[in-house]
Amino acid sequence: MFKADDLAVLPVAQWIQTAIQWIALNLRPIFLVIKWPIQKLLEANIDALHAVPFPIFVLVCALVVWRVAGKAIAAFTLIGLVVIAVLGVWSDAITTIALIVTAIVFCAVIGIPVGVACARSERVWRIVQPILDIMQTTPTFVYLVPVVMLFGVGTVPGEVAVVIAAMPPLIRFTNLGIRMVDHELVEAGLAFGADRRQLLWEVQLPLAVPTILGGLNQTVLTAMVMSVVISMIGAEGLGLVVLQGLGRLDVGQAAIGGIAIVLLAMMLDRVTQKLARSQPGGGALRDAMARLIRGGRGDTAGALPEERSPKEAL
């Protein structure tokens, strides 16, 4: 009988092995260049976050979350962080937070401009879209193979995987957000003589902010997941706690890591969701920032004394 295995005559594994070896050997400078900024920022973030004393870190986080996302989520953040400390994995959690913060910076710096370019050029989008499809259908686990080949093992190569895995949602949402801006508003911009730059900054980007923040939420969650997965290639953080627990059949330790990961993920999800939703009709980020700076929770329009209803004035 003819078996499926009889067809396995092509030495594809061999070819890929050779190809990767060749790339790793000859294109090494490129990967070093890619790795360099990620390494620098990640190390700086890890050092900085570890340097902040625990009580101050918790209080500042709670305060910022309170201003951005409200009392309930702030309380949750406060309790969650204390619980993580109680569990004894504070240092690992800080490393994971540093991994995520660094990933957000790179995703935003690269993802948003790429998303904007996709929205403004059909040609760019036709090239980027299939790449995003591949990136998003690839299981996070599979990312590790080329990363290890090309960047090696450890926390920094892991961070490269985090950035790559977390980028697609932000590109997609930025593209979508700009394309979804009401056609009449774009026409209004053009009719009043906006050039391409003005159209982007005055009309399209501000109105796309809620959608972009929705993308940020997805990016943060993907980064969270990936920051755990990369423990398999030796990255530090909460993932490593779980992995070590499993390796030693220490279910208790694995569970502690798991609980800390879930708490952290919930905090990040709530805060970024709140950011994306806080104001219908745009201005979410600006309002959140305004609240942060001013300390009040009132909206900008409340500044004028105004008692009349719209109907009366007409």
Place this chain on the structure above:
Amino acid sequence: MTERLKIEHLYKVFSERPERALEMLRNGATKADVLRDTGQAVGLDDVSLSVPAGAMYMIMGLSGSGKSTLARCVNRLNEPSAGRILLDDTDICTLDESALRGVRRNRISMVFQHFALLPNRRVIENVEFGLKLRGMAAAARRKRAEHMLEVVGLAHWAGKMPHELSGGMRQRVGLARALATDADILIMDEAFSALDPLIRSEMQDELLRLQRTLNKTILFITHDFQEALKLGTRIAIMSEGKLVREGTPQSIVMEPGSDYVAAFTRDVDRARLFSAGSSMTSLVPIVQRDGWTVLGCDEPGPAFVIDADSRVIGTVSDQQLDALRGGAALPSLDSMFACVPANTRLIDVAAHFGNARAVGILDESGRLVGRLEAGRVLAHIGAGGANGVKHV
């Protein structure tokens, strides 16, 4: 009046390669022919018109007639396929990108059907929008925007967000934004169509009031013939991308010229459209003596007597007029008459026929120039005019 905007043989085919479609249209093919043979949609088919400075020029048509396409060609939100659009002798179609931006920033502004206000900006910032794009300094544009909000009666609403305003108020903001750039041409694309009827009527009155002081050249797109009649100094009617009728509101109602146009004019309230002057019978002096003059005409009906100061003092009947011609003395005059200015709408004149036996028409200086007869008024306000009368 000088021409501000002149459109010459304008074509718009929605396609990257309109050459074949244009060729077909020039050889007399219809919109449907072009769609069948090339698969391309025709927006405008050989439209020519000229808009005098200070006109309220209405472009009227049903949806798909090309009226919005035409207006959007003027500021090139739609790129014309062929033809010329002359703005004071400059062909807008040939402008490069930066010159076009200059025209959009300084010469032509626009009001949108669904207001198109930026939802994330306050009312005052929305009004400033055009000025900001132009690069005006913050303080100067804020001052100008505040002034414009005052003009449209929304000075107290500057700090509100657009979603806090009602539809009518939002469109006032849209209008203020368009007026703020001080462009002399205003494109209003179905500007009042999204408003409910009462507010719409109010906004129309407001626009007429503003136009008296601003004297802009306004290109107003509408699908509502009543609106076109109320606002327009001239009306262009579009169908299937073609201009089918162009003229003053009165002339279009009097002579629709085609069944398509007649369908719009059928329901028009002519009593509100036409003035007393348009259906009067002219009067000329017939008998003139010391201190008084009798004004009359060939047709039977009351004749008016005026004194030396041209004041109407009464009327005389046909028999009395004959007697006066024969040299008789002035009889006792009938004082059951009324006089109205020539620009009075027929609807407002109608009531006078209830208690006056004669209605006189005065010109701008208050001189009697004609007489209004109930029968002629009725004939004038009847739909379809005399041509529509069927003899049974």
